[in-house]
Amino acid sequence: MSRLMILFVLSFLQTMILVNGQSQLKGYLEDKEFTVQEEVRNTLIYQFLSRKVNSTFTLDGETDGVIEVDPHDGWLKAAGALDWEKRKVHKLKIQTLNELGHIVEGPFSITIIVEDVNDNLPVFNQSEYEGQVREKSRPGRVFLRVYATDADDPTTPNAQLSYSILKQIPDSTPKYFQINNSTGGISVTLNGSQLITAGKQYSLIVQVLDSAENPFSKTAIVKINVTENIWVAPPPQTIKENSTEPHPMKIAQVRWNDNEAVYELHQRDRYPRFPFYVDSIGDIYVREPLDREERSQYIFYVMAKSHNGIFTSQPLKIEVNVEDINDNPPVCPALVTIFEVQENEGIGSTIGDFRASDIDEEASLNSLLEYKLLEQSPTIPFDKIFYLQEITGQLQLQKTALNVQEADEYILKVEVSDRGVPTPLKTVCTIQVNVIDINDNIPIFEESDYGNVTIREDTQLQTVVMEIQAKDNDQPNTGSSLINYEIKEGDPHQMFIIETDRETNRGFVKIAKLLDFETMQEHRLVIHATNPEPLFAEVAYNDSSITQLTVFVLNVDEKPYFNETLYQKQVKEDVPVGTKLATITAIDPEGDSIRYSLQGDSRNWLRIDEYTGEMFTKALLDRETESHYRVTLIASEKNNPHMSASTIFHLFLEDVNDNPPRLAKSYFGTSFCHPVTKPESVVIEATDADAQRLTPFKFSLNPDEKDWKIGRINGTHAKLTMVRTDFEMKNYDVQVIINDQGTPPLESKVHIPVSICSCTSKNECDTPPEENSKLPSIGMALGILFGTLAVIGLIVAAVFISINQKKKKEGKAADARDPAETRPLDS
The missing domain is CATH 2.60.40.60 (Cadherins)
Incomplete structure (x- = not known):
């Protein structure tokens, strides 16, 4: 077979393979659906057969000039390459015509589904990205995201993209940066969080790769600048003990990222003496010389708070190691x-x-x-x-x-010396060696079995469970006759100990750990008695040196206990009513059901599900009312409510911007002398009831205000200044608008009263201005007073005359009817 024939056969086989979903390549006309791969030319799809002789095939529809049918043999084929990106499905009609051009068969529907191939490269939306990250950033926190697209079929691996970092420049092992292979989010690794430093610049070669069998890829450059995070812990400090340097002595410093922090030290452990403090700028001092023998290491934390008392970040660990000097001689273990x-x-x-x-x-x-x-x-x-x-x-x-x-x-004198520098310290100790007879007798128990004993599971530690006794006939008061008792079996958790009276060799079996009926109800103890001195070669311990004791534990109804000693939660003060705060869990040792309740919920802010222990808010919270809210959690047995346990739940409220700014004080009484000779001004101060004052405040005036202007002094103060000097003598009300920097920002409109008045020589208002003055003058007040008295006098006179006339006409009867009215006039 010639090479040309081989190539033809291979091409034909390839064409056959590219036609998917068909059991055979020819058949009579009918509705058909085919799947054809894109980007393949001269594809034979299917041969249609006609039941009518001397008929020709025609094809109509979405051929795109590529799909055709042979009019004589009925072969449907793609003469050119199909393109999935241009058309995903081709809808066609096939029919046969006779010699006169009339339709003989059909039309039948032909659907050709174009199968996507991986013919498109992924594309980044940028060829180069820039970002920045702070040193010591949290690992996994995304600081930059890259994004790419692929024009292939998104339902196939051809357009399913994954991201990776090909190279980090400068390189490091281990790597400092990582990328989410699905989202393209870039973050630092744990090592990067610890090792990258401010001022460093890194470049990443980031690759996006599709998931096809023969994938395409694209790369982009990511440039990263590391910025400083100055809130970092200083390195461990070493201080030589008994230092003669002047104290207090600075040992370290910390700095928050701005100058508004207040620093505090907090002990990790409660030290009897804590000789450290931090000043207002973050310098840490030791007050006095340290003694390594008192404590070789101090670990504490420095915290930064805002001026409102809110902690701004995680605390920093401060480690102080006390360097030893050779100031202690060796010490003998005993006098002898x-x-x-x-x-x-x-x-x-x-x-x-x-x-x-x-x-x-x-x-x-x-x-x-x-x-x-x-x-x-x-x-x-x-x-x-x-x-x-x-x-x-x-x-x-x-x-x-x-x-x-x-x-x-024998008495031995021993010199003990250390190797300290510059001069070793020495001590002389005494050893007494007693020569004793050989140990040829074993301890023998008085009882081979001490029987059973029952004790409550809540019995206190060190309680004596049983006294045991063994005898030894060797030389008294020597290691040959001294008896050691040891529990060899039945106590895997070391719940018991045995103490020995050295005078009598009597053993006391005691409770070493709290017993628990639910864990173990029975302890079968096997106890051995031995001597400190080795036995004579021909003597061995036997069953006489072994006894038994069985301890039964009696169940006691125990109180429930919480699985945590402290519960705490921090939420924003504006969380919706019904927000879940925590799930409290308590356990009853006997397995009884638990009921949960609250005590001390003085503001009625919280509720707890009696059965599940889930805690929710049941009212709106307010940090300004109480920022640290404490309630007592109660867990009680369902069947015995008197058996209960309690712990504290701490709720810390995080401030939100729910208080508009306001004036820090009243400015009533602000006045200037008339005539005004120069532009005067008033300094005003604003404040905010929120935990973190959302400064700097923005000060402004109404747009139609022409007489005054306002300028910012700092984040909380502004100066209100006259624009002109020709003010009339009267009271003015200047409206100032104050905005804070919260999200969203809050605004308030405040009023500054200013009086322009005539003044004495002391530049104090003499008389209030006539216009807009709401207070009467002294003359007006006297006139009103005298006028009022005159009117009252006339009324009294009229009443007096009227009463006298009635007396004359009616006599004593009128007095009897209204004695109260006449009594004041008779007196």
């Missing part, structure tokens, strides 16, 4: 350290470990100790019977020369 050794011990046997201490810094030369054996007394049968390891302090037998009849006690 006593060891025991059996007289039959061999060479190299360990007698004990001698451990002195040094309270200087651990793992430093100042506390690294060396031991040196200075003398042995007595030297019977000879000297240097003992060996003391110089670093570990292990005391061993160097010679087998012990004989309890010759010497039952």
Whole structure:
């Protein structure tokens, strides 16, 4: 077969494959639907057959000059390439005509669905992006977003895009930046949050890639500037103890991003003595010399607050390490350290470990100790019977020369020195070695089983559960006869301990941890009795040194407990009524149902679901009324409400701009002398009841105000100044408009009363202006007073005359009817 024939066959097979969804490539005329891939030329789609001889095929519809049918053999084909982006579906009609041009068959509907291929590249909406990010930004917080599109079919992988960072310049390991592969959001990584610094510039080569089998990609440049975040913790500070430098001594400083902060120090732990403070500009001082032996490290926090007391950001951790100096000598473990050794011990046997201490810094030369054996007394049968390891302090037998009849006690003098600089400190300690008889008797319990004991689960710690006793017939008051008790089985959580009376060897089984019936109802304890000294080679412990004790735990109805010791929530003060604040959870050890309630809800702001513990607001909150609201949470057993627990819920209200600005004080009484010789002015101050005063305030006047102008002094003050001087002598009311910087901004219109008046020599108003004066003069007041008295006099006279006339006419009867009216006149 020739090469040309092979190529023809391969081309034909490819054409066949490109026709999808058909079981065969020919058939009689009928409605048909085909799927054809775009961008493929000379595609044979289907061969239509006619039931009528001598007929020809015709095709009408959305052929776009590409789709055609052979009029004689009925082959439907795409002579050129279809384009999904131009037309996604082609609607066609096919029919056959006879020799006269009349329709013989059809028309039939042909639908050709164009299958998209990945023939479009993704495109960024910008070739270059610029953004900025603050150092120490939160990892994962998007500060810039890139965006790309793809003209291919969005329902196929051809247009499903993913983003990635190809390269970071300058490069780093690990990477500082990350991109969300779906959204294109760029953020810093955890390492970037910690390592990028202000002033640095980075470039990212960002790639967008479609998801086709043979994908296309496009890249863009992202330029990033790192800006400073000066609210950063200083590095750990090291201060030498017992410093002789002048105090207070500055040790560190912090700065908020503006100059309006108030700084506070807060202890992480409650120190008995806290010798640090911070000043108004953020400098941190130590008040007095520190002692490393008192505390080697201080960790506390510095917080920045606004002048309204609102914390502006997360606190910064301050770490102060106290540097050790060699100011403490080694300390002997006791006035006399006593060891025991059996007289039959061999060479190299360990007698004990001698451990002195040094309270200087651990793992430093100042506390690294060396031991040196200075003398042995007595030297019977000879000297240097003992060996003391110089670093570990292990005391061993160097010679087998012990004989309890010759010497039952040895006194050793040991020099202990540290390696501090410039001069090591030394101490001499005493060791007493008692030579004892061999340990050839084992402890034997009086009882092999101490039976059962039942105790309540709420029994206090250190309560004695049982007393046990074993006997040992070895030499009294030696390690051979001293008994140690140990629980070997039945106590996996170390709920019990055994303390021993060294005089009597009596053991006391005590509660070490609080018992819990719900966790374990029964403890079967297996107790062993042993000696500190090793047994003689031919002797071994047996069952006589083992006893048993079974402890049953009695269930007690316990109070519920909250799964958190403190609940707190911060919300904006304008949250809608019914906003969920938290879900409170309490647990009853016995599994009883819990009922929740509130106490101390003095403002009736909150409610809690009795059954679920969900807390909601039930009224509008107001930060200006109460910014930190506390209520008590109560969890009670359903079947025994007296069994309850309580904790505190703290609600912190975040301020919103719900208070318009206002004047900080009254300006009533502002006056200027007439005639005005120069433009006078009034300084006014504004304030805001919101937690964070939304300054700077904006001051303005009504547009039609021609006599005054206003100028800003700072964020809270402005100067109201005359534009002219020819003011009449009267009262004026100047309206000032004040806007804050909240979202949305609030506005208020305030009035500044100004009086232009005649003045005395002291530049004080002599008399108020005539116009607009609402207060009467002294003369007017006297006239009104005298006029009123005259009218009253006339009325009294008229009444008096009238009464006298009635007396004459009616006599005493009229007086009896109205005695109260006549009584004042008779007096």
